[in-house]
Amino acid sequence: MALPGYWHNVCTLTTKTESMPKVLYIKKHPFGKNFLAITLTEFILTVAPLNNYDLNHEMIHVKQQRELLYLPFFIWYGIEWLILYFKYRDWTKAYFHIRFEKEAYQHQGDLSYLKRRRHYNYL
Numbered sequence: 249m250a251l252p253g254y255w256h257n258v259c260t261l262t263t264k265t266e267s268m269p270k271v272l273y274i275k276k277h278p279f280g281k282n283f284l285a286i287t288l289t290e291f292i293l294t295v296a297p298l299n300n301y302d303l304n305h306e307m308i309h310v311k312q313q314r315e316l317l318y319l320p321f322f323i324w325y326g327i328e329w330l331i332l333y334f335k336y337r338d339w340t341k342a343y344f345h346i347r348f349e350k351e352a353y354q355h356q357g358d359l360s361y362l363k364r365r366r367h368y369n370y371l
């Protein structure tokens with residue numbers, strides 16, 4: 249587990265003045281084996297080492313959660329997932345249509361995205 253490397257990777261994704269979340273290894277993802285990592289407030293929990301794109305994805309969620317002051321993010325996320333499930337009748341398909349995931353998947357490949365991202369960009 250190369251944690252110092254992780255810190256370096258996370259730090260290059262965003263501005264230097266911002267505080268960094270902690271990356272922690274867990275044995276099992278709460279949503280099952282198709283999921284790699286989950287971001288809960290200032291913690292990124294992961295079952296395996298994350299590459300730069302995965303980290304960028306999770307860092308986008310960190311930003312989303314910070315700007316919604318954490319709890320409202322999870323309420324919004326959960327309600328939207330449920331509504332989309334009733335629309336698509338498929339949890340995975342619904343997941344990929346959650347606005348927070350759409351922003352994260354759309355921009356995870358752009359490693360400078362977080363440096364110029366506008367607040368509430370998922371709206």
Ligand SMILES: [Zn+2]
Nearest residue numbers: 305309349352
């Ligand atoms: Zn995500």
